[in-house]
Amino acid sequence: MTLTLTVSDDVRALAPGFTHVAIEAHGLVNGPSNEAGSALLxxxxxxxxxxxxxxxxxxxxxxxxxxxxxxxxxxxxxSKPSRTRNSAEALAKRALSDAGLPRINLLVDLYNAVSVAHLIPVGGEDIDRIDGGMRLIRATGREDFVTVSGGEETVEHPDAGEVVWCDDAGVTCRRWNWRQGPRTRLTEKTTSGVFLLESLAPMPVAEVTAAAAELAGLLADFSPGADIAVRAPESSA
Incomplete structure (x- = not known):
């Protein structure tokens, strides 16, 4: 069953140059970070x-x-972009520093590598943990975002007008692609995932498509036999 992904008219009006490409994959094999993933990073x-x-x-x-x-x-x-950086900029800043890129797990390492190499925000969600479809909307401020603070689960709420990804259970990622919630994160037990590559003008759509093809190829290499489908780019231009 194909996961439904929708972008609200309010978001399209805010960012008319927005394009996203989704990769849906089933039969994935995840695990701890390894030497091959580290080399890609x-x-x-x-x-x-x-x-x-x-x-x-x-x-x-x-x-x-x-x-x-x-x-x-x-x-x-x-949002203040110097304080809450988009995911690609935050990763790029780490990649250029002495800290280097984090090693999370194999699937996350693969999409982080593509994100950094192309300077494109890329996210991954566990399809089995998503409730209904996924929607990119401008928040009312009443939506729940379940996260962890100080080792304890806590519920936050986005700012009114903030762009968020959400499903039927609540917000899955705040400030567009800034902070993902733990509920739908890719873990070492993940076998089905959706990967979202997001871009804005002036980046050519062809570059986002090329990055998606690269990530799909890596997923196929590291999960032989997986069912991987790359959707056509969806643009609000």
Missing amino acids: DDAARRLAARLDGRAPHEDPHEDPHMAAWRQVYTAFG
């Missing part, structure tokens, strides 16, 4: 440095035109 950091023309370590990648576009959209819905 290291290579992604090198590709990022080349993309940024050898920009010195520790320098913020926010001047990249795609990252600048995300900052403008974050500002438009009331």
Whole structure:
């Protein structure tokens, strides 16, 4: 069964240059981070440095035109992009620092590598943990976002007008692609996942499509026999 993904008219009006590509995969094999995944992350950091023309370590990648576009959209819905960075910018900043990229689990490492190499926000959700379809909306401020703070489960609420991904049970990711909730996260037990690659103009749609093809190829390599489908890009332009 194909997972339903919808983008509200309010979000399309806010970001007319928004495009997303989804990859739905079943029969995945996940596990702890390994040497192969780590090598992909290291290579992604090198590709990022080349993309940024050898920009010195520790320098913020926010001047990249795609990252600048995300900052403008974050500002438009009331978030401070220097404090709440989109996921690609946050990962890129780590990749260019001494800290380097985190190792989470194999599936997450794969999509993080593609995100960094292409400077595209990429997220992954466990389909078996999603309640109904997924929707990208502007929040009312009453939606529940279940997260963990200080080791304890807590419920937060997005700001009114904030762009969030949600399902029938509540918010799955706040501030568009800033912070994912633990409920739908990819874990080492995940066997079915949806991967979302998100871009804004001026990034060409062809580049998002190429990044999706790269990620689909990696998923196939690391989960032989998995059923993997890449959906056509959906644009609000």
